[in-house]
Amino acid sequence: MIKANPSDAVGVDLRDVQKWYGSVLAVRGVSLAIAPGEMVCLLGPSGCGKTTTLRMIAGLEKPDAGDIRIGDTLVNAVSPWKRNIGMVFQNYALFPHMTVHENVAFGLTMRNRPAGEIRAAVEDAMAQVRLAGYGDRRPSQLSGGQRQRVALARAIVTKPNVLLLDEPLAALDKKLREQMQVEIRQLQRAVGITTVFVTHDQEEALTLADRIVVMEEGQIVQIGSPADVYERPKSRFVSDFIGFTNAVGGKVVSVTGTTARIETASGHSLDIPGAEGVAAGDEVDLVVRPEKVAIDPPEGSGCVVVEGDLVHTVYSGAVTYFHVDIGRGAILIAMAPNAHGAASALPTSGARLRLGLTPDTVLVFPRRG
């Protein structure tokens, strides 16, 4: 079993790190402290600088400003081969001219370890990723999921200080991806290695991370636990990205303490608690997850009831989405599980629906733009 001694685990510290590509500022002042043994996910849309940040930690790109520390060592000018890191690339980057065994052994061979030790460590790592017996194959003779495991074994066999993974599951199908997420998480826990994982899949980030770092256009816009980010996105951008697909416009009528009374574009009035950074008269967006919108709530359940006409139904297997016009063209999407699997029993377009909004599931953000 490959296992880092917990006291060996080191943190990673980024301070005001910047990276230019020509005239493009790909990373604009990222500061992030990763604790020893922690698993952090960099989450964000395409082009927001996740890979660039990861590559700077790896030493494959040099930051143009700022400091990067691995443990106590300032590594800005340290070559990647001296950083003792492990990295899994998006396309795995397995050496095609070597066998699986030689691939996994590569890091130890480069460290001039004795042959016996290398063989034992490689077999150990292969067993850990459940690929024992595949050593003689070429990477080209493996499936996508197996290649991914080889890449993982190759990255951890050297007992690196930091494990870096750049969308390692993006090429896998959904089922395998979910299975690998669990395996990576278990492996990371077992080995106790400080890990930075890049993804643009919010579910993946939520499943894997101790902490999620949400990035937008080269900057960090929120850092928090999965629950934090999931329940309390700090901005419209993050809320959008993390599944608050409902947005209804409105105007703040008054603010009492942290509770804001808001008049929505659909003509409803809601008291939203915990609304920060808004003042009376502000144009705002109310956002809420479709799954938090109750359909036909029982009387006296404490939620605000809005009524509207069903304009559109999206059946998506386990759940159905109902697009409801709640007045003056404002659309609220409600989601309901298909408990009885009776798609034919679903309300049809034009039906009148009662929806329930629980104020503390609704977030208020100043209108963008």
Add this chain to the structure above:
Amino acid sequence: MSQPNAAAPPAARLPTSERVLNAYVIAVLVFLALPVFIVVPLAFSDDVSLSFPPRGFSLRWFANILERPEFGRAFALSAAIAIFATIVALTAGTLAALGLVRHRFPGRDATVTFFMTPLIFPAIVLGAALALMLSPLGLLRSFWGLALAHVVLTFPYVLRTALATLSEIDRALAEAAYTLGANRWKTFRHVTLPLMRPGLLAGATFALIVSFDEFTISMFLVGPGMMTLPLEMYNYAEFSLDPTIAAISTILLIITSVAIIVIEKLVGLGKQFS
């Protein structure tokens, strides 16, 4: 056959256009190979004149080669020049390709084009230019002058195949090696070079053949007592047009074929893991 009982496919009737194309391809191949079919039988002719079809059978033209030491000397010189030029061009071409593929810099494309010029430059101009350049250096009609000229000549062939191979190699492979603790040299040695090997072998084959075959440029640079094989053959043919030339050509043909087959085997093996 896995299905011996399967009904035979209907007799293949190619569309006319395809049959015309096939005939054309065969005609081109025959035309290209025709010199070989003429030269090889001539080498075994008993006739003193180079005339086709050959008459009789004799090995005396091969014996004649052995009796004339200038052919042996010329062969040795050509081989030495070709091997030297190939080794230097291979080293320089690999390094140049690494620089050109791995780094973006202003004037990069122009540099590539510049390196390729010997391919498109008229050989006679290049030969004259090299003679003019080597003369003040005191290298005209010397082994090293000739060898240098052949490096210039073979370099683009090696560079071209090295560039093609290298640009096919995923950059992430070298980066993966870096993250695994391999410095630049070890990465080159264990990852990049093995992956380039098939391309480099192909480039080296080209270089060897081009150098060995070179006539025009060498003509400007050789001197008495220092003749390459093609020039020696030409000199001989000027005075006696007997099948000796055909015999030498046959030997060269065999050597080249063997070399190409061997290297194709190696390159073919190399292709297996891509």
